Amino acid sequence: MTHMSSEVAIKAPTQKIYAMAAATETWPAILPHYRYVRVLSDDGRKRVVEMGASRDGIPISWTAEQINDPHEPLISFRHVRGWTKGMEVAWRFAERDGITRVTIEHHLQFAFPVASDWLGRNVVGGFFVDNVAGKTLARMKMLAEAAAR
Numbered sequence: 001m002t003h004m005s006s007e008v009a010i011k012a013p014t015q016k017i018y019a020m021a022a023a024t025e026t027w028p029a030i031l032p033h034y035r036y037v038r039v040l041s042d043d044g045r046k047r048v049v050e051m052g053a054s055r056d057g058i059p060i061s062w063t064a065e066q067i068n069d070p071h072e073p074l075i076s077f078r079h080v081r082g083w084t085k086g087m088e089v090a091w092r093f094a095e096r097d098g099i100t101r102v103t104i105e106h107h108l109q110f111a112f113p114v115a116s117d118w119l120g121r122n123v124v125g126g127f128f129v130d131n132v133a134g135k136t137l138a139r140m141k142m143l144a145e146a147a148a149r
């Protein structure tokens with residue numbers, strides 16, 4: 001199994017950051033590397049979203065179940081289609097002294113056994129996830145801190 005983690009410290013209230021991150025349908029308007037997010041279904045507890053981003057010009061896409069828990073706060077995704085089917089993603093938020101630490105954790109176990117750890121760590125994780133998650137967190141930081149001023 002491949003585990004990846006990206007994090008950033010943001011000088012803004014947790015609930016403001018959480019609200020921006022949970023509204024994935026708005027990501028293409030605020031995150032330049034996101035090409036689209038389509039909400040395919042939403043029952044009020046769980047939604048299914050089709051997402052497309054760009055890794056420096058390379059298009060990537062996936063479909064995931066998204067559950068938003070504003071009380072914890074936690075945003076979780078489970079990829080249900082695409083190369084990363086089965087990937088579990090969790091956005092975690094921890095606030096202390098006016099600083100919110102936002103962590104995105106990715107856990108991936110490919111269904112096929114041949115070179116799955118290497119592919120997960122180097123291709124999916126090192127090349128795609130680190131890049132897209134890093135850009136997402138950097139942009140969220142910029143927007144949230146600007147709004148908090």
